[in-house]
Amino acid sequence: MNRILFLVVLCAIGLTSCKQSExxxxxxxxxxxxxxxxxxxxxxxxxxxxxxxxxxxxxxxxxxxxxxxxxxxxxxxxxxxxxxxxxxxxxxxxxxxxxxxxxxxxxxxxxxxxxxxxxxxxxxxxxxxxxxxxxxxxxDETFGNNRTRLLTFINENHPELNGFLTDQTEAGAQKYLQALELYNGQPRFDLGKDLLLMHFDCKTDVDDLQAAAGLLTLMSHPNFMHVNYHAVAGTYGIQEGLYVPPNDLFQQAFGKNWTDAHNRMEAAAEEVAQKAMTTLEAQGDIWIAEAGQSDFSAKLVKALQSKLPDLETTKRIHIVQHSDWNEEVTTPELLDFAKQQTDYRKIPDGNAVGNGTPGFRTPGYTQWKEQVTDPQLKSVWELAVDLSNKYNGKEGRYLNEAVQQNGVDFSDLSEVCWMLRLEDIKDTEEFFELYAR
Missing domain, CATH: 3.10.450.50 (Nuclear Transport Factor 2; Chain: A,)
Structure with missing residues (x-):
């Protein structure tokens, strides 16, 4: 063999061996x-x-x-x-x-x-x-509760899919996916029968003021103007800090369609229970959006149980919560009661975008001034923003940075959007584009 050719071959073999050993x-x-x-x-x-x-x-x-x-x-x-x-x-x-x-x-x-x-x-x-x-x-709690809901629904309505949870084959996954689609396709809030309650703590964050304006905006839209709803203010838990007085705003936004629970929670629970009974006796369900803690909701459920002892509260009363902090400052025994005695749902936080619910906390967002064209709605938003600026961070109240930065925060409305299957709304801008005009 030619000496040069031999060396080339030898080098090639050496390089190959090196690559194989790497x-x-x-x-x-x-x-x-x-x-x-x-x-x-x-x-x-x-x-x-x-x-x-x-x-x-x-x-x-x-x-x-x-x-x-x-x-x-x-x-x-x-x-x-x-x-x-x-x-x-x-x-x-x-x-x-x-x-x-x-x-x-x-x-x-x-x-x-x-x-x-x-x-x-x-x-x-x-x-x-x-x-x-x-x-x-x-x-574990969220995972287990949602799994139980899914299994119960499939067992009661689509028993042909039973076994999907443990079948880790491609065919089993397709059955699992079908089960999820069927569950997610079932109705949540029944617009013709159910009652929507939104409980605002108003302590100590001003975001509840803007969430109230957001609720009115949504309820004023033709798609939802016939929804039976009621607002409650002062549904706070054990958090410290001063109250953010919402009365002027709630009066302008809701007229007589709201209840003041501030410093009178027990009496207010009895009043709202009377309203809820009308829906329950007509075979409608109660849906509670927690724009705050669960203290008032627990007292409301107890009032209903005393009036309707046969009521299956775990099936007929639905609580939707989106905030870890709200849970942390709920009276522990009342939070446990709410979770055990109702259909309690925890959804992704409405302060963030892209997590499965709308993100309605947006610093620097002022476009609503042009997007809200209805005079009544506009005046409600103007009052909500004025009051937010008046109380934000004042006298030890929580400083909402989105509001401080000339923006908006109505993140609690994400719960209502979830109830109405509007969770695909991305953010503040899309909300106003869809429902402000």
């Missing part, structure tokens, strides 16, 4: 693994996984072949998952710890926000051989 760093393999999950790219399984993969989650351990794991990924892909690697850490024993976030159709329904986990990955010959998962952000 190993991708474990952290990069871990990132590629989550990239595979995010894209449902099953073809990467042989490159990333050892001959078998052992997964551990709590007391539950499974061993997967390549084929078995592909079947699991095909199940997962039906729900359109989105994985995000938040952090990777190479530990001293060679394990790679990956903190990751996951959201998909199933998780959005059950958990109502992404699930965050720590995943401990071990390797064999440069490929993933085991995966141990620990939960970092997982709300």
């Amino acid at each position: 190993k991708i760093p474990p952290q990069e393999v871990a990132k590629e693994y989550f990239g595979m999950l995010d894209t449902s790219d099953y073809a990467k399984i042989p490159n990333l996984m050892a001959d078998s993969l052992v997964t551990e989650e709590g007391d539950f351990t499974m061993t997967y072949s390549h084929e078995g794991y592909e079947e699991l990924l095909r199940w997962d892909a039906v729900f359109d998952p989105s994985y995000e690697v938040l952090e990777t850490v190479q530990e001293e024993n060679g394990t790679v710890k990956v903190r990751a976030s996951k959201i998909d159709t199933r998780i959005q329904f059950l958990h109502e926000k992404p699930i965050i986990t720590d995943n401990y990955i071990t390797f064999k010959d440069g490929k993933i051989s085991s995966l141990r998962t620990e939960y970092v952000d997982f709300d």
